[in-house]
Amino acid sequence: MKSFVKKISVFFILINFGTSFAQGTLAEYQKAISLDSLFRDKVTNSPKNFHWQENNLLWYVNNTPEGKEYLWVNPSEKTQEKCFDHAVLAKLLSEKFEKDIDVNHIDISELEFDADMAALKFTFDEKIVSFNPNQQELTIVESKTEDPKRDWGYWGSRFDETNNPPVMSPDSTMLAFIKNHNLYIKNTSTDEETRLSYDGAPGFFYSTYIKWSPDGKKIMAYKVRPGDERKIYFVESSPKDQFQPKLQSRDYLKPGDELPFKSPQLFLVGKKKHIQVSADEFGHQFGLNNIEWREDSSAFTFEYNQRGHQVYKVIAVDAITGAVKVLVNEVSKTFIDYSSKKYRYDVEDGKEIIWTSERDGWNHIYLYDGETGKVKKQLTKGEWVVRNVIHVDEENREVYFTASGMDKGQDPYFLHYFKIDFDGRDLTRFTKENGNHKVTFSEDHEYYVDQYSRVDAPPVTLLKLSTNAKTLMQLQKADHSALVEEGWMAPEVFTAKGRDGVTDIWGVIIRPTSFDPNKTYPVIEYIYAGPHSSFVPKDFRSYYWSMSSLAELGFIVVQIDGMGTSNRSKAFHDVCWKNLKDGGFPDRKIWIREAAKKYPYMDAENVGIFGTSAGGQNAAAALVFNSDFYDVAVSSCGCHDNRMDKIWWNEQFMGYPIGPHYAECSNVENAGQMGGDLMLILGEVDDNVDPASTMQFANALIKANKDFELVTIPGMGHSSGGEFGERKRKDFFVKHLMDVDPPSWEEIYNQKNNIEP
Known part of the structure; x- marks a missing residue:
């Protein structure tokens, strides 16, 4: 019904305003694909580094x-x-x-x-x-000697526990190594070998990642019980180096798969003694990482992330007795955002620990006693968010950090820089100007460069003195007059109350350079609602990728951070917990309607949406779960069922064990609800999100007798579709939101090539 009303409204717009108000024309396409080059290098005095x-x-x-x-x-x-x-x-x-x-x-x-x-x-x-x-x-x-290029490898590759070389003791007298799944040492002078462990076996073996204590008297070696092996497969149809296609595969653990189990063990080298370390405090592992010896060799520590991400511990093992002590025990009823917010710094070889936590509802800094594991002091407190700890000054007992949300009336996502002492006093503020800040400190932190901007204000670069945050010099003030002369329009920051009627939801509105308030513009939302961060731009940019180009065709393009995204309160973030289908949509719909009330030229009855990856999942979910509002969606490389995607990201926010909520949030399981016009874009060799996820969604749509378009791009990995995908996306929105047949791209490119410089 909504599609019929949309077409009737578009018909009357064309009758009332005539062809002079036409949108999606050849001229607009020509301008849209030229914007990037038109706006490039039009902002001066804006240094980057x-x-x-x-x-x-x-x-x-x-x-x-x-x-x-x-x-x-x-x-x-x-x-x-x-x-x-x-x-x-x-x-x-x-x-x-x-x-x-x-x-x-x-x-x-x-x-x-x-x-x-x-x-x-x-x-x-x-x-x-x-x-x-x-x-x-x-x-x-x-x-210049070339720095060896670091090969970080594929993100999902299985961690090889078996191929590390022998590890030399600090005094070079002994080698530690693994033989027949057990730990051995060898005297480097006599080549005499001594076996230290007897409990290693093929299914529960000692890893070659061995750590000697600094004094050379102890060894930490851990046993590993391997987890599941899972691979994804895809066919590269058009490889560059051969005619025939290639079958490719990747290691790729998915939610619910069995994970490896690590069991750290202690060995006293002189006594040739193995001390068993109890695994009671770290038995249900998602991960066990950052194993390090104390400098005085009194203990080794590691971090334990419990499966389900609701418990995270810092654990110490006594180097004489093997006794286990929990130094930090972070617990959450929902999830611990370990991948984005966790910070740990051991002061004076672990006498104290700097730690970040959301336990009071906001991300803040805590000081722990490293001996007792008790909190000595909460260093920061308030209804604002510590974003990152950037430096710990042990000598002066100060913590430097970034934060946002401290200033009433300012955008709560703006980054500002601070320091505070270990007693939680003497908060020093380095930035105060109304903008998003990037600070670069001198090595001794005596001076710093402070550059700040907003989406509607180009950057200002200041040199400041750390002791009092006084500005010593204005180094540069950006000039964007040449950009404005090209017709550039600043994005508008817009806020509206969210679903609770209280919380401000922040976003931006992007208009075409040919903007005319007497026209009516369909609205397109660019969405990425991944809970691992927030995404609406805060810095000044001359060109906003596909948003600026799409707007140029005759759309109003918006981007919004709804509830469930990060960098606000814990309650704001927790909306996503076991509920990724929510995607902040209740807030987004209110926001767009409120913007349309203020600006009647925004047609809130004619709304499209697009996104990639998690945003691809969101864009499709707009039509599966929210077709009462969204009419058209373009989804690129989306994860359409969280059971099909990478284990760490999905279990972090959807939880473990796998329950019925996974199916409830699945675009695939709920494909029969899909309404509106949908395009799916897929890179055939996407090794970030399993391409089968898109194909399974397509299969479910076919079975539900739903009409949609599927664009598969040969040789392309995880992306928005590249230039061809961008063409298809533009045409799809023009056709379905404007009821206009797009011009041919051959004509568009020919026209562009014939433009006089």
Whole structure:
């Protein structure tokens, strides 16, 4: 019925306003795909990275209207000047490297200098170069040794417990190693081997990840009982290196799968004694990690994440007796956000522990006694959120951290920087300006660069003194006048009360450059409601990826952080618990309706939605569970049933054991409820979200006699669909939200190529 009403309303709009108000036209497509290049490099004096040197000198690269400018700053003198004569250096580099170097686009890195700037050293063209500005001399010191590229590997690969090499003792007299599933040591002088364990077996064996105590008198070695093996499979239809397709597979544990069990054991080397460590406090493992010896060899510690993520412990094992002591016992009735909010720092070899917790309903910092495991002090407190601990100063007993939500009237997601002492007193604030802040401290934390912006205000960059947060210099103030001249419109920050009638829900509204308040605009929401963070942009950007481009076709595009996302109160976050189908939709629908009340040109009866990954799940759920409001959805690489996706993310928020709530939240199980127009986009070699999840959803829709479109992109991994997916997404919204047949892309590209620069 809603689709019929939508078509009637679109018909009357066209009758009333005529073709001059047409949207989704060839000209608008042409502008939409040109926005990125039109807006690029139109904001100047907005440097990105700041580099402190040991002598508290600072250098950075400023983007001027002419090009790159290398500047150095002396905070004590409050001076800022060019690091070198750019024309001279460009000339010398051109001669030395026999290539044309543009004076306004010199590309160097790893710049080093001293206070008198008598000699500079930097990296250029994979060479380390010395430059004497006074003598105007340039010398290649050496070729830069390439840093070995870290191969982090595939995220889901099984952890190999068996192939680590033998581990040398701190005094190099002994080697510890695994043979026949048990722990041995060998004297490096005599090659005499001694067996230390006798309880290892093929199904419960000792891992090769062995840790000697610093004094070399003890060993921590743990036994492993392997868990399930699960793989996902997919066919790469069009590989680049051969004609025939390839079958690919990945290790991929899913919710409910059996996990490995680790059992740390203690060995006294001199006595050749194995001390059994009781597993009573860590028996039901999701993970057991961060095994480390105390510097004084008195104990080793590790972190235990209980299956279900409702208990998280820091545990110490006495190095003489093997006695187990729980130092931190974090418990939640819902979930512990260990992957985003957990922080631990051991002070003075564990005499105290800095720890973060949401136990009072907000994420805050606590100081524990490292001996007794008792809380000595809650360092921060209030209805605001500690976002990250960024530095612990043991000497001065201070904790540096970021927080948000402390300022009434400001966006509660804005990052601000603070420090507080170990007594929970002397809170020092480093940032106060109304904006989202990024701070870069000098190594001794005496000075810092503070850059802040908002979506509607370009960045300002200040140099400040830490002792009193006083501004010493304004380093740069961004200029976006050239961007405005191109027709850029700032996103509008909009708030509305959520489902409880009390909590503010924050989002942004993006309009086309051709915006006309006399037109009527369908609304499209870009959604990502993953509970692991919040997602509405807070920093200034000239171009908001697909949102800006979509808006240009004649839409109002919005993005919203509803309940169930992170970085607000624990209660706000807990809405997602065992309830990912919620996706904050009750808040999102209210928000869009309230925005449409304020701005009648927003057509809240004609709403589309799109997203990728968790956002792909959300976008499809909009039509499965919320088709009373949403009309059109494009879902890319979504997890449509949380039992099909990666174990850690889904069990963290959907819980363990697997219960009926998994089916209740499944797009697949509830496909028969789907209403509206749906497009599914899938990368055929997606190894982040099992591609079978999308195919199972498609299968369920077919069985339910639902009409939809399925776009599978050869060779593409986990993504929104790339350029082709973007084309399909634009066309789908234009066709189904505007009832307009899109122009052909051949015509669009030809028109674009014929544009005069």
